[in-house]
Amino acid sequence: MSDEKHPFLHDLSKHRGSPSTVIVIFGASGDLTARKLIPALFNLSLDSLLPNDFYLFGFGRKTMSKEEFSELTVTSILEHSRRPLNQEVWARIQQNIFFETGDYDDLQAFKALHNKIQTIENNLGRNIQILFYVSTPPSVFKPILENLGKSGLASKHRGSPLASKIIVEKPFGRDLSSAKELNRIISKEFTEDQIYRIDHYLGKETVQDLLVLRFANSIFEPIWNLKYVEYVEITVAEDMGVAGRAGYYDQSGALRDMIQNHMMQLLSLVAMEPPISTKSEDIRDEKVKLLKAIQPLNLKLQGGDVVRGQYTEGLIHGDKVVGFREEKGINPHSWTETYVALCLNINNWRWNGVPFYMRSGKRMARRVSEIAVHFRPAPGSLFKESNKFDLAQNTLVIQIQPDEGTTLLLNSKVPGLETIIQPVKMHFRYATTFGSNTPEAYERLILDAIIGDSTLFIRGDETEVSWNLYSPILESWQSAKDHGIETYTAGSWGPVAADLLLAERKHAWRKPGF
Numbered sequence: 001m002s003d004e005k006h007p008f009l010h011d012l013s014k015h016r017g018s019p020s021t022v023i024v025i026f027g028a029s030g031d032l033t034a035r036k037l038i039p040a041l042f043n044l045s046l047d048s049l050l051p052n053d054f055y056l057f058g059f060g061r062k063t064m065s066k067e068e069f070s071e072l073t074v075t076s077i078l079e080h081s082r083r084p085l086n087q088e089v090w091a092r093i094q095q096n097i098f099f100e101t102g103d104y105d106d107l108q109a110f111k112a113l114h115n116k117i118q119t120i121e122n123n124l125g126r127n128i129q130i131l132f133y134v135s136t137p138p139s140v141f142k143p144i145l146e147n148l149g150k151s152g153l154a155s156k157h158r159g160s161p162l163a164s165k166i167i168v169e170k171p172f173g174r175d176l177s178s179a180k181e182l183n184r185i186i187s188k189e190f191t192e193d194q195i196y197r198i199d200h201y202l203g204k205e206t207v208q209d210l211l212v213l214r215f216a217n218s219i220f221e222p223i224w225n226l227k228y229v230e231y232v233e234i235t236v237a238e239d240m241g242v243a244g245r246a247g248y249y250d251q252s253g254a255l256r257d258m259i260q261n262h263m264m265q266l267l268s269l270v271a272m273e274p275p276i277s278t279k280s281e282d283i284r285d286e287k288v289k290l291l292k293a294i295q296p297l298n299l300k301l302q303g304g305d306v307v308r309g310q311y312t313e314g315l316i317h318g319d320k321v322v323g324f325r326e327e328k329g330i331n332p333h334s335w336t337e338t339y340v341a342l343c344l345n346i347n348n349w350r351w352n353g354v355p356f357y358m359r360s361g362k363r364m365a366r367r368v369s370e371i372a373v374h375f376r377p378a379p380g381s382l383f384k385e386s387n388k389f390d391l392a393q394n395t396l397v398i399q400i401q402p403d404e405g406t407t408l409l410l411n412s413k414v415p416g417l418e419t420i421i422q423p424v425k426m427h428f429r430y431a432t433t434f435g436s437n438t439p440e441a442y443e444r445l446i447l448d449a450i451i452g453d454s455t456l457f458i459r460g461d462e463t464e465v466s467w468n469l470y471s472p473i474l475e476s477w478q479s480a481k482d483h484g485i486e487t488y489t490a491g492s493w494g495p496v497a498a499d500l501l502l503a504e505r506k507h508a509w510r511k512p513g514f
C-alpha cells in the first residue's frame with residue numbers, strides 16, 4: 001500500500017477505511033505522550049480519522065489504573081491539544097483505553113499485554129492490527145524489542161496485512177555502532193516495512209511543502225545548484241531550556257537530539273536530487289544518496305567545521321534564566337552540548353563547494369526554524385554608481401516555524417527621482433492563505449503508520465549513513481580540551497566561535513525570522 005499513494009496529496013478517504021487498530025504506547029506516562037501523542041489521537045478522532053475499532057494501551061513502570069490513565073489523557077488534551085476537548089468524541093475513545101504496568105525488561109508484563117489484546121480480538125471475533133509506539137528514552141528500546149519478540153507480540157499476524165507495526169522514536173541509537181545494533185535487533189523481530197523510525201520534522205506541513213516548493217514549481221530547479229547558490233543556512237533555534245527532560249537531555253545533547261535527525265532531514269529535502277516519483281522508496285533513495293555525498297568534517301577545534309556550545313545564565317525575553325549546569329537534574333559539571341553549528345560540503349555535481357551551514361541550540365534568542373538559500377550576487381555593476389548601498393543578495397527564506405511561510409528577498413527601486421535601491425521582501429504566509437489551524441506533525445505520522453505509508457519515516461540505512469558522519473564528531477569531543485565546549489549566554493544566538501565559523505568563509509548568519 002505504501003508505494004501506491006501520493007504522499008503529498010493526502011487522500012483522507014483511505015484513512016477512513018483504516019483497519020481496526022490497537023496502539024500500545026511504551027513510556028505512556030512521559031512528556032511526549034502527554035504533549036504530542038494523546039493530543040494527536042484526539043484530533044484524529046475529532047476528524048473521524050481513527051479506525052472505527054480503536055484501542056489504546058498505555059504501558060509503563062508506574063502503577064496506574066485504567067481510569068487514572070484515561071484521566072491523564074483528558075488532562076493532556078486540555079493542556080496541549082490544538083483544538084478544545086470534545087468530551088463526547090473522546091468519551092467514545094476512553095471506553096477503549098487501558099493501562100498495563102510493567103518493567104520494560106519484564107517478559108511477564110508483555111505476555112499479560114498479549115493476553116489482553118487477544119481477549120479484545122476474541123470479543124471482536126476477528127484479528128486486529130497492533131501498532132507499538134516506543135516513546136521511552138533510547139536506553140530501554142532494546143529490552144522492549146526483545147520482549148516484543150519473546151512474547152509473540154511482534155510476530156502477531158505476521159505475513160498478513162494486519163501484521164504488527166512498530167514506531168520507534170528518535171534518536172535512533174547513540175552513535176554508529178549502537179544504531180547498527182538497534183537495526184540488527186529490530187530487524188530480528190520486524191521486517192523493514194513494519195518499522196516506522198519517526199522523525200516528527202517530516203510530518204510538519206512546511207517540511208513537506210519543501211518538496212512541493214522545489215518540484216512543483218519550475219522556477220527553482222534551474223537555479224538550485226552551485227552556479228547560482230552561494231551558501232545555505234539551516235537554523236533550528238529554541239528559546240526553551242531542557243524543560244523537565246534533564247535526565248534524557250544530559251545523556252543526549254544537541255547533536256544527538258537535533259542535528260543527527262531533524263536537521264539532517266531538512267538538509268536532505270533541500271539538497272537531494274529530484275526523486276523519480278513520490279513513492280516512499282524513491283524519496284528515501286535520494287535522501288540516502290545525498291547523505292553519502294557529504295564530506296567528512298574537519299574536526300579541528302580552531303578553524304574546523306564544527307562548533308559545540310553550552311548556555312550559561314542569561315535573559316530570555318527579558319526574564320532571567322539559569323545556565324545549563326544549574327538546571328534541575330543536570331550534572332553541575334556536565335559537558336553536554338546544548339548548541340551545535342557546522343559547515344557541510346556536499347561533494348556532488350550540484351553542490352560541491354557550496355557551504356551548508358547548520359545550527360541548532362536551546363535557550364537561543366527566540367524560537368525559529370528556517371532555511372535560507374542565499375543566491376550569488378547579481379553580476380556586473382550596472383547600479384554601482386547611482387546606488388547608495390550595496391545590493392542585497394537574493395535570499396529565499398523558508399520559515400519552518402513559527403509564522404510558517406516563504407519569503408524572497410529582492411532588490412527594488414525606491415520610488416523617486418534618484419535611483420536608490422533597497423531590499424524588499426515578497427511574503428507568503430500559511431496562516432494568511434490557508435488559515436492557522438493546521439494538523440500537527442504527529443497527527444499525520446500516526447495516521448500514516450496506521451495505514452502503512454512509510455514515506456515520511458526513516459529507513460534503516462539512512463540512520464546509519466547519518467551516524468557515519470556524526471559519530472567521529474562525538475568521539476573527537478571526548479578527547480578535546482574542555483570537551484570542545486564553547487559557552488554562550490542564554491538569550492543570544494550562540495557562541496562567538498559559531499560566528500567565526502562563517503566569518504572565516506566570508507559569510508555571516510542571518511538574523512532569523514526577519
Ligand code: NDP
Pocket residue numbers: 026027028029030031032033035059060061062104134135136137138139140169170171200245248
Ligand atoms: P520521558 O523522559 O518523559 O520518558 C518517557 C517515559 O519513559 C517515562 O514517563 C517513563 O515511564 C519511561 N522512562 C523514563 N526514563 C526511563 C528509564 N531510565 N528507564 C526506563 N523507563 C524510563 O521522555 P519523552 O516522553 O520526552 O521522550 C520519549 C522519546 O520521544 C525519546 O526517545 C525522545 O527522544 C522522543 N521525543 C521526545 C519529544 C518531546 O518533545 N518530549 C519530541 C520528539 C521526540 P514509566 O516510568 O512509566 O515507565
Ligand code: BG6
Pocket residue numbers: 238257
Ligand atoms: C525533539 C527534541 O525531537 O524536538 C526536543 O527532543 C526539541 O529537544 C523538539 O525541543 C523540537 O520540536 P519542535 O517540533 O518543537 O520544533
